[in-house]
Amino acid sequence: MRDPLLRTDEEIAQSYETYVDMVYRLCITILKHKFDAEDAVQNTFIKLMHHNKPFASAEHEKAWLIVTATNTCKDMLRRASRQDEALEAHESRFVAPAAEPDSTDFLSAVQALPPKYRAPVYLYYYEGYSGGEIAVLLKKPASTIRNWLLEARKQLRQQLGGDFDAG
Numbered sequence: 001m002r003d004p005l006l007r008t009d010e011e012i013a014q015s016y017e018t019y020v021d022m023v024y025r026l027c028i029t030i031l032k033h034k035f036d037a038e039d040a041v042q043n044t045f046i047k048l049m050h051h052n053k054p055f056a057s058a059e060h061e062k063a064w065l066i067v068t069a070t071n072t073c074k075d076m077l078r079r080a081s082r083q084d085e086a087l088e089a090h091e092s093r094f095v096a097p098a099a100e101p102d103s104t105d106f107l108s109a110v111q112a113l114p115p116k117y118r119a120p121v122y123l124y125y126y127e128g129y130s131g132g133e134i135a136v137l138l139k140k141p142a143s144t145i146r147n148w149l150l151e152a153r154k155q156l157r158q159q160l161g162g163d164f165d166a167g
């Protein structure tokens with residue numbers, strides 16, 4: 001006998017409407033490819049539909065979606081790294097996410113960072129999470145997240161110029 005669903009279609013639709021933009025921005029930041037990001041978003045929400053445990057709060061649900069989307073993207077990157085085809089062959093397919101006009105350079109610079117830095121930078125600057133919260137979400141030591149953010153800031157300063165101030 002199958003367990004009843006914990007979430008109704010309406011609850012899933014509400015979660016999708018509430019969090020799809022955030023999940024997409026995170027996925028495009030990590031993957032740098034529109035179609036892969038769309039696949040990752042879809043897979044993340046499919047996982048939500050199959051998730052059979054209740055969330056304690058809306059923040060708990062948001063955190064679960066962030067972790068699930070990040071892991072989905074990492075899995076996609078691992079699969080892509082096993083292929084012999086060079087990414088440069090598909091360079092014209094890469095797109096930047098929709099953003100404010102004045103932040104396009106920053107988003108491009110974030111996407112140029114090594115993959116391990118992208119999610120922490122996105123979560124810190126775009127979603128407002130603290131280093132400690134990011135450490136919990138990504139299941140990494142807080143010191144690792146602090147170091148990744150520090151190194152990412154150095155790289156962003158080099159890419160964007162000496163007057164860049166990330167905080």
